[in-house]
Amino acid sequence: MPRAADFAPVENRLLITFSVMLATVMQSLDNTIANVALPHMQGSFAATQDQIVWVLTSYIVAAAISIPLTGWLATRYDRKKVFLISIAGFTVTSALCGASLTLDQIVLFRLLQGVSGAALVPLSQAILFDINPQENHGRAMAFWGIGVTLGPILGPALGGWLTEYYNWRWVFYINLPIGVLAFLGLLFFLPSSSNRKEYRFDFFGFLALSIAVGALQIMLDRGGLKDWFSSNEIIVEGIVAVSAFYFFIVHTATFKRPFLNIALFTDANFLVGNIIIFIMGVVIFAILALLPPMLQDLMHYPVITTGLVTAPRGVGLMLAMIVVGRLVGRIDTRVLMASGLFMTCISLQEMMHFSLLMDEWPVIWSGFLQGFGIGFVYIPLATVSFATLPVALRTEGTAFFNLLRNLGSSIGISIVQALLTRNMQIVHAGLAERISPYNAGADFAMQAAHIDLTNQHHLMMLNGEITRQAGMIAYINDFKLIMVMTLMLVPLLLLFRRGRRPQSEHTVAVE
Numbered sequence: 218m219p220r221a222a223d224f225a226p227v228e229n230r231l232l233i234t235f236s237v238m239l240a241t242v243m244q245s246l247d248n249t250i251a252n253v254a255l256p257h258m259q260g261s262f263a264a265t266q267d268q269i270v271w272v273l274t275s276y277i278v279a280a281a282i283s284i285p286l287t288g289w290l291a292t293r294y295d296r297k298k299v300f301l302i303s304i305a306g307f308t309v310t311s312a313l314c315g316a317s318l319t320l321d322q323i324v325l326f327r328l329l330q331g332v333s334g335a336a337l338v339p340l341s342q343a344i345l346f347d348i349n350p351q352e353n354h355g356r357a358m359a360f361w362g363i364g365v366t367l368g369p370i371l372g373p374a375l376g377g378w379l380t381e382y383y384n385w386r387w388v389f390y391i392n393l394p395i396g397v398l399a400f401l402g403l404l405f406f407l408p409s410s411s412n413r414k415e416y417r418f419d420f421f422g423f424l425a426l427s428i429a430v431g432a433l434q435i436m437l438d439r440g441g442l443k444d445w446f447s448s449n450e451i452i453v454e455g456i457v458a459v460s461a462f463y464f465f466i467v468h469t470a471t472f473k474r475p476f477l478n479i480a481l482f483t484d485a486n487f488l489v490g491n492i493i494i495f496i497m498g499v500v501i502f503a504i505l506a507l508l509p510p511m512l513q514d515l516m517h518y519p520v521i522t523t524g525l526v527t528a529p530r531g532v533g534l535m536l537a538m539i540v541v542g543r544l545v546g547r548i549d550t551r552v553l554m555a556s557g558l559f560m561t562c563i564s565l566q567e568m569m570h571f572s573l574l575m576d577e578w579p580v581i582w583s584g585f586l587q588g589f590g591i592g593f594v595y596i597p598l599a600t601v602s603f604a605t606l607p608v609a610l611r612t613e614g615t616a617f618f619n620l621l622r623n624l625g626s627s628i629g630i631s632i633v634q635a636l637l638t639r640n641m642q643i644v645h646a647g648l649a650e651r652i653s654p655y656n657a658g659a660d661f662a663m664q665a666a667h668i669d670l671t672n673q674h675h676l677m678m679l680n681g682e683i684t685r686q687a688g689m690i691a692y693i694n695d696f697k698l699i700m701v702m703t704l705m706l707v708p709l710l711l712l713f714r715r716g717r718r719p720q721s722e723h724t725v726a727v728e
Contacts, residue, residue: 229406230348234357236402237341238364240304243395244337245368247276247311247330250376254385261385262320275324277627278434279331282427284620285477287336288613289418291343296612297409300340301400306333308396315389339615344407346603346611356542358599363538371531374524381520422468422476429461430624437631441638478613481606487614489712490602491621497598498625499632500561500703501591503695506630507637511692512580515573515685526577530584537592550597551710557593558707560586565700569693573685601713633695640691641684648683 251258251272259269290299310330317323341364345357379387436454443451469475482488508527512518518526537557544553564587567579599618606614 232402232406233348234345234360236399236406237344238360239395239399239402240300240337241341241361241364242368243392243399244307244334245364246372246375247334247368247392250368250372250388250391251276254376254380254388257380257385258323262323264320268320271320271324272327273438275328276331277438277623278431279328280335281331281430281434281620281623281627283332283335284339284616284623285426285430286423287339287616288478289423289476290336291340291612293418295409296340296344297403297407299336300344300403300407303333303336303340304396304400304403306330307337308392308400309333311389311392311396315386336616339612339619342599342615342619343612346615347608352546354545354600354604356545358542358545358596360538360542361599363535371528374521374528377520377524419468419472419474419476422465422472425461425465425468426476429458429465430620432458432461433624434627437627440631441634445635477617478610481610481614481617484606484610485712486604486714487602487606487618489709490598491618493598493706493709494602494618495621495625496702496706497591497594498622499629500699502626503629503633503699504587507633507692507695508580508584511571511688515688515692522577526580527584529581530588533585533588533590534592535588537589538596541593541596545597545600550601551713553597554594554710555707557590557595557597558703558710560590560593562590562700562703564590565696565703568696569700571689571693571696573689605714633698636698637691637695640694641687644690645683645687648687649680652679652683 255269255272258264258272262269287299307330310326310333313326314323314330317326342358342361345361346354349357375391376388379385379391432454436451436458439454440451445451446455469477469479509523512523512526513520541553564583567583567586571579602618603611603614
């Protein structure tokens, strides 16, 4: 039986948890809060669509590259200092983003913001593991999961509200009070770490992984804009990403002390957990990327209304966190995750029946059930993935775990957006070719609607309606794809080694 970490009681655990949660919410919120403010930023900086997207891309790329560095920094230096520097850097760069006067300035400050904030989520997860005994890890991960998943859910609504009633700069200024509270709480209550290790930094491994992740992120962010591999830029970025990943894998397998510890992948639970979290990143964030544009563009919902009807997803998530935090350790985690996956599939099945004629209740109900289902997957997954991982590898493990979640979300968003555009064009062409006086059904419908095909104004109205119908069908196809991906995760749950509740204070039994 592998031994768990010797747990030393920590004073002010609640205050540390609250401070860690603030840092987690602040970082996860910034992943999506700026999206809805982009049109306003574009006007302020007189930027083109191609230029303004770098406000998002610079942050994503910088964070993705910096996440793998978190494990080494936290083991080489005092984890508390690394955490405090990250919070301070994130808060200061948030203020600088809000005060930016030119496009170059905000892109630079967003890049620095991504570098500073990359460590916040993996370090917060590692700290919550360390300050709680083994039997409370499920409940600790429930609190942590609220912060990680609540930010992306509330981000678009909050960003829209701040932009609508105040100014786009407030989507960055809102981080200031949160950052200050988190910094002070951890400064006074978080103890310094004592398990520091000094070893030579694998510069080549870090450089190869950074280039691979950076090239992949840029390719995914700009692929739709550049029509994917019909563009030489996207081809070059793809070649660079694949080549860098190849060099990183070969180097990691042959180098004595690689940047990413190979011992991480000898743990079966951790390996399976990373595969699932990669796909869950697709499921969680692809839906978040699809739903608001569908409601605003096809259903003509205002930004505020979109936020209100999607908010029940967060309510379901928080409720699931409360429930599942008490069930982890009492019920097999595989049963909890399977239940969550099936609930998520039911919600996606409901979304496959969305219609342009529906009211807001299908969106509210499916969102609530989906949030509840995701909560039943996310927390047990975060718990069981690290249940048998040695404590010495925990910080590196949480960094890699979050890196794969981010990569899964970016890849998933790019895939569903590309399929959405392609399917919309195909369906539009299929519907339009049936609009003809020689089609009895179409001709009868046009006569009933008093549409004259010889009237230019009527043709424009008809084309607009066909575009809306094609858009809804394309969204439904994406929801169907996400449901199939969710179902594919169920067999993977059988690969987890089943854990039992700790037999004593210092042991964890694993079959």
